[in-house]
Amino acid sequence: MNPTIKDVAKHANVSIATVSRIVNGLPGYSEETKKKVQQSIEALGYQPNAIARGLINKRTQTIGVLFPDVSGMLSSEVLEGVENAAHDGGFSVIVCNTTSSGKRTVKYLRLLQEKRVDGIIFASEDVKEEYYKIFEEMKVPVVLVSTASSKYDLPFVRVNDFDGAFQATEYLIRKGHKVIGMIGGSDEDPIAGVPRMQGFQKALESNGLSFTNNHITKNEGYRFQNGKESLPLLLKKLPDMTALFAASDEMAIGAMSAAHQLGIRVPEELSIIGYDNLKIAEMCYPPLTTVSQPLKDMGQTSGEMLVSLIKGEQQEAKSRYMPFTIVERQSVSEFRDK
Amino acid sequence: MNPTIKDVAKHANVSIATVSRIVNGLPGYSEETKKKVQQSIEALGYQPNAIARGLINKRTQTIGVLFPDVSGMLSSEVLEGVENAAHDGGFSVIVCNTTSSGKRTVKYLRLLQEKRVDGIIFASEDVKEEYYKIFEEMKVPVVLVSTASSKYDLPFVRVNDFDGAFQATEYLIRKGHKVIGMIGGSDEDPIAGVPRMQGFQKALESNGLSFTNNHITKNEGYRFQNGKESLPLLLKKLPDMTALFAASDEMAIGAMSAAHQLGIRVPEELSIIGYDNLKIAEMCYPPLTTVSQPLKDMGQTSGEMLVSLIKGEQQEAKSRYMPFTIVERQSVSEFRDK
């Protein structure tokens, strides 16, 4: 088994306190003793026990990250950023796949509480009261990413969804489109659903274009299949539609797939703009023009923010709206009268 | 701060041993005492400290998972399966993004050793000697997923890449194609590179079709861009090619993108079959026919295998070749003479 600090102390003929001081770079030993101890460490293959250290220090150098769908394309990019920042800051990342289940989320939070993680990153879901209660009990910093909470004062890192949707819609308008539809999410989703729909609506109205309920189809999810099913519905409500804004890249690509099947040419007959700039946006046909959420950077930023809070480098984190851009590819063309 | 077992014992007027017995469901207390203690636990909001428990039990209920690219589409699906199996088995998952760097991998392994994880899942990369040395020092079970080691006797969960490539190629042959190319990986990659190329070659030869170096282009990576760049090269070497097998879905989709750009219709003029069955395979245009690696199931299986080894339910794991299928979509058509 792994040698302990006692084994090293015995081997080097010093006390365990001396070994500890040397291992942790604290003062209080001679160069000669240091060399002797280091030789013993190497000879025995000593690896400090982080568990014992965590018990004493009341700090585990570990953070927990909760995702509603760990294999989703959004999550995996955010995770990469978080993991990079955490690792650079000396922290390990326990990943939790909540599957959007409140019960499972509570279970994970309790587990992370038992494991005495130093902080939490909570991604892409609304914060429920029972989660917030556990956060308070745990007394560790929490950072939200790709979400926010209107009810609880928790720092977040996200894109301004209203603005993103507004600008995506304006982009279509500037391309000359006048009949523009939207494939939206849920109007019970305060994070990705409502603000994106409001931004769409506001852009139409600000540009003197009409907005009615016929301009939006709503969905419970944001997946490829949702987009694929929505296009025919939207065309029925808005037969003269020449452009559409989809509230996620996956839905945009689903709409493209449906367009192909309906014999509608993209972008010649129907321009499509998405939201996310997932890796697949450049891989679809035609390559998707989309609002770019810098997912990995958001992960990185939230990770750095949490590390900074844990380390006490700052007492309060300032929430961050990350910049977005419109990434132009080939799914949007100028409006041409038919 | 969190109340300790001492606080509960004092509140309930029992010893800490009694609280521990009750919390852990061991025998040795009356029903009356149990009720009293449970009330104290609830009143104080006691959450056991898993760190202290881990120190005593020499088991942390935590596993480490190493990926070369945590946000890759392959990795994220495997991770989901691993995390599910681990969670169900009572284990937490620390995720490590090695970025294919040997140095970083060693750093992570040392970190996991310090944190005394109960087991390791190592994904999608070759096992180097220095990694194996650390595995041995750690004295915990290791399971490989989506990879294997010819040099070290470590249990693995993977698909038979040779067979998968063989059958993908035979599928094209059965569709009547006679001039078939391959966009391959690296012939220094013993995991995904060499076997897939060998399976391709064997299928051609077994069916009396010619195989030369002109039938394969090689790449260092397996990405969309690799596939996009490879198609023109392959067409130059094999101008009469009517079908191609790509060693990954991303490369297949890259080849499709290049075909669109070159004005080559898929599948009418060029049939394409991929390898992986990533989520994007159904989202591209046309939807990709591909060899299906059951990534999530592989993650699940490897996670279950590791949990079983940790728990001592089995002494030795039996390596598993997971079944694959050809998922037919719309990127392959019957050969038709031009």
Place this chain on the structure above:
DNA sequence: GCGTTTTACGTAAACGTTTACGTAAATCCC
């Protein structure tokens, strides 16, 4: 009733580490 067995506790030690504090020796400065 008495010896044996079982039940329901509590005590003490352990796990591997960190660190406050005491002490002896060396060094510095007047």
Place this chain on the structure above:
DNA sequence: GGGATTTACGTAAACGTTTACGTAAAACGC
């Protein structure tokens, strides 16, 4: 030279939990 300060240790206690073992009381069976 002597007092004050600094250096280089070691000891003991702590962290929060688990559990082996001892002991007293209760239960059982002859």
